[in-house]
Amino acid sequence: MSTSSQHQFRYTQTPSKVLHLRNLPWECSEEELRELCRPFGKIVNTKCNVGANRNQAFVEFVDLNQAISMVSYYASSSEPAMVRGKTVYIQYSNRHEIVNNKSPGDIPGNVLLVTIEGVEAGDVSIDVIHLVFSAFGFVHKIATFEKTAGFQALIQFTDAETASSARDALDGRSIPRYLLPAHVGSCNLRISYSAHKDLNIKFQSNRSGDYTNPMLPVNYTAIEGAVQTAVGPDGKRKEPDSNVLLASIENMQYAVTVDVLHTVFSAFGTVQKIAIFEKNGQTQALIQYPGINHIQLYHNGISC
Incomplete structure (x- = not known):
């Protein structure tokens, strides 16, 4: 028996139809495990990617003799069990069946x-x-x-x-x-x-x-802070970091509706949504574009 095969097994354990495989490639697939075990019998259950490094697994054969056959074969073989070029260490598991208590x-x-x-x-x-x-x-x-x-x-x-x-x-x-x-x-x-x-x-x-409901309202309280920070300490307008504009409507000479705002702001890009609301006695609106690259408003404001 080769030295490498001696290190693959522990003989003090009671044989079980469930085998514990160690040193597997990271996130070894179930199909790779079945391929390794197929010559020795039918696998009825597996538990893959066990351990902190996801390099351990359990396989359960139909009966005990099949598991013993696999352990005996690699214990006496000069060629170790291999998956993706890595030596796989095999031992009997303390468990006698795999119970998949999935989280x-x-x-x-x-x-x-x-x-x-x-x-x-x-x-x-x-x-x-x-x-x-x-x-x-x-x-x-x-x-x-x-x-x-x-x-x-x-x-x-x-x-x-x-x-x-x-x-x-x-x-x-x-x-x-x-x-x-x-x-x-x-x-x-x-x-x-x-x-x-x-x-x-x-x-x-x-x-x-x-993304299934284009009419869902915009939470302007979450957006407003980002829009307000778009003005630097020097009073100059910075590049907006949101695809939603906050517009304050001043000196209203006529009723400002969604249709009116859509007409005005569509000149600068595709308008996806508009919301009009009152805050602190002032009429404001949120205008949403597909992305910040669509926003091409360089004026300080638009008076209505």
Whole structure:
């Protein structure tokens, strides 16, 4: 018996039809495990990506003799068990069956919970999140928030299949560098499934969006602070950091309606939404464009 095969096994354990595999490639797939075990019998269950480094797994054979056959073969073979060029260490498990007590984050659903590591709220905009995840299908809704785990987002797709394809492709990956602010080095995505089925988005804002309801009102209190900071200490107007303009309507000579504002502001780009409201005795309006590049207003204001 070779020295390498001696280190692959522990002989003090009671044989079990469940085998514990270690030193697997990172996030080894179920199909790779089944391929390794197929010559020795039928696998009835697996538990992949176990451990902090996701490099361990459990496989359960139909009966004990099949598991013993696999352990005996590699114990006496000069060639170790290999997956993707890595030596796999095999031993009997203390368990006699695999019980998949899946946490909610492991049960496929149409809503993903995304933790964006290495960033603060505001570093990654909702538009960037929408752009990244829309590559896998139509994104219905997005809600972002801050928890102890960091900056997170809930992303709702049409179905679990679309959500799963996004999760499989993006979990552990980073948002493309060109979409991040200069001060952010990298930001890894940690993605699990959410127990939510349909997000309740009450307002469009820079923190949440419902892409199925273009008539949803804009939360102007969330946007207004960003718009006001667009004026520097020297009184000069800076480039807006929002795709929503806050317009104060002064010296009104006639009733200002949504149609009137749409006519005026459409001269500078495609207007998506308009909301008119009263604040501190003054009439104001929010005008939303598709993006900040569509905003081409360079006047200090428009009098009506």
